[in-house]
Amino acid sequence: MVETTPTPPTDEALLIRCVVGAEEAGQRLDRFLAERTETGAAFLSRMRIKTLIEQGHVSVDGEARLTASASVRAGQIIELAVPPAKEAVPVAQDLPLNIVYEDAGLVVLDKPAGLVVHPAAGHAQGTLVNALMAHCGESLSGIGGVKRPGIVHRLDKDTSGLLVAAKTDAVHQGLARLFADHGQNLHLVREYLAFVWGVPARQSGRIEAALGRHAQDRERQAVVSEDVGRHAVTHWEVLEVFQRKGKPVASLIACQLETGRTHQIRVHMAHIGHPLLGDPLYGKGFKSKSAILSPPAQEALRQLGRQALHAAQLGFEHPITGEEMLFESALPADLAALLNTLRSGE
CATH class of the missing domain: 3.30.2350.10 (Pseudouridine synthase)
Structure with missing residues (x-):
């Protein structure tokens, strides 16, 4: 159980105190704290926690611990002092918002x-x-x-x-x-529409593959082992298959996130062999496949100039009123144009 001081104002430090359970023994210190803060008073990423450990903000049984990879033992008392937030650097700009x-x-x-x-x-x-x-x-x-x-x-x-x-x-x-919570105990809906190359062998599926920084390319994420990466799960379902001259070339996929990691859908779909159309990071090897599309679809993809991914549904329980809210967003003009050309086929 996580114990915290009463939630302080943002200009005061937040103290998180927890005791290691028997089932948690052996975990890395940073992983243990990341899992505990996911359901605590404040969400902290594992990278943020690693930095706090290295800066001396974490103690184990009253002694500072500076190594994120150190293993925790059952019964240890771990305290994490989250320093107060610094003033925001960004300046206010009067920009259009939808x-x-x-x-x-x-x-x-x-x-x-x-x-x-x-x-x-x-x-x-x-x-x-x-x-x-x-x-x-x-x-x-x-x-x-x-x-x-x-x-x-x-x-x-x-x-x-x-x-x-x-x-x-x-x-x-x-x-x-x-x-x-990722929708496990609390109401949360996050559905994305993704246009992917090819057609999955099944109508729907679940991808469970941990994600972490790519070893050679720091801009990319990659599927890695669970002990070094962050747990990630994506559920997917084929909504529509697009053909050209009687042969399937691409699909429209609905993806529901069970976790929310950086580039999760893009990496997971590429991992199962169906990267997103237009994805410059994870679909490089499929760039030449645009030749199998109809000329109008090729032009729509060229005009798109980005990964074909859209956050179409967002639903959650309002933290104050408790009201269940669900919002939907139609495909923007560039993706709608791609959809129409893919449907036309030849």
């Missing part, structure tokens, strides 16, 4: 492809966070490290679709617990 729903605690947005969620190297401005800061002002919240105004989950820059952001600390913490 708001699907908004109340005093949260806002649901339909993100266009090409919009970066968080400021980073090369994208200091013009991001969703910059726009949210202008739209919501001082009510936006963030937990741990540098404040991340209201963001509890992300979409890749070139993935379109639905995303929810918190406007208050209470909603932020509730949404963080919800997304960390």
Whole structure:
């Protein structure tokens, strides 16, 4: 059981105290804490926890522990002191937002492809966070490290679709617990539409494969062993098969996330031999396959210029009101054009 101090304001440290159970003995320290904070008062990524350990913010039985890979033993008392969040660096920018729903605690947005969620190297401005800061002002919240105004989950820059952001600390913490739970005990729906090369052998399936940083390419994720990667599960179902001259060439797949890892759908679908159309990272080997498409479909894919992935459904229980909410987003114009040309065949 995780014990914490009462949830503090964002300008104070958060103390997380937990006791290692017998079934948890032998786990890496960073993995143990990552699993514990997924259902605690604040969600922390495993990478964030590793950094906190190395900075001396974790103690085991009262002594500082600086090694993330150290094994934990049953009965040990582990304390993690999460330092207060620093002031946000991003500046507010009055940018257009497609708001699907908004109340005093949260806002649901339909993100266009090409919009970066968080400021980073090369994208200091013009991001969703910059726009949210202008739209919501001082009510936006963030937990741990540098404040991340209201963001509890992300979409890749070139993935379109639905995303929810918190406007208050209470909603932020509730949404963080919800997304960390991955829909196992709390209501959460995340469905994506993906256009993939080829046709899977089955109508539906489940991909369970841990993900971690690619050994050679730091921009990519890869399927790795469970002991070094993060557990990841994707459920998929074939919605439509596209043919040209009587032969199947591509499919429209509905993907439901049981976990939410970086590039999860893109890596998992490539892992089973069906990478996303237009994916520059995980579908490089399939670029020449565009020749099997009809000329209109080839042109639509060229115009797309991104992975063919769209966050089409987002459903969750409102952290404050308890209301079950479900939002849907139609395919944007570029993916709708691709769909129409694939359906026409030849």
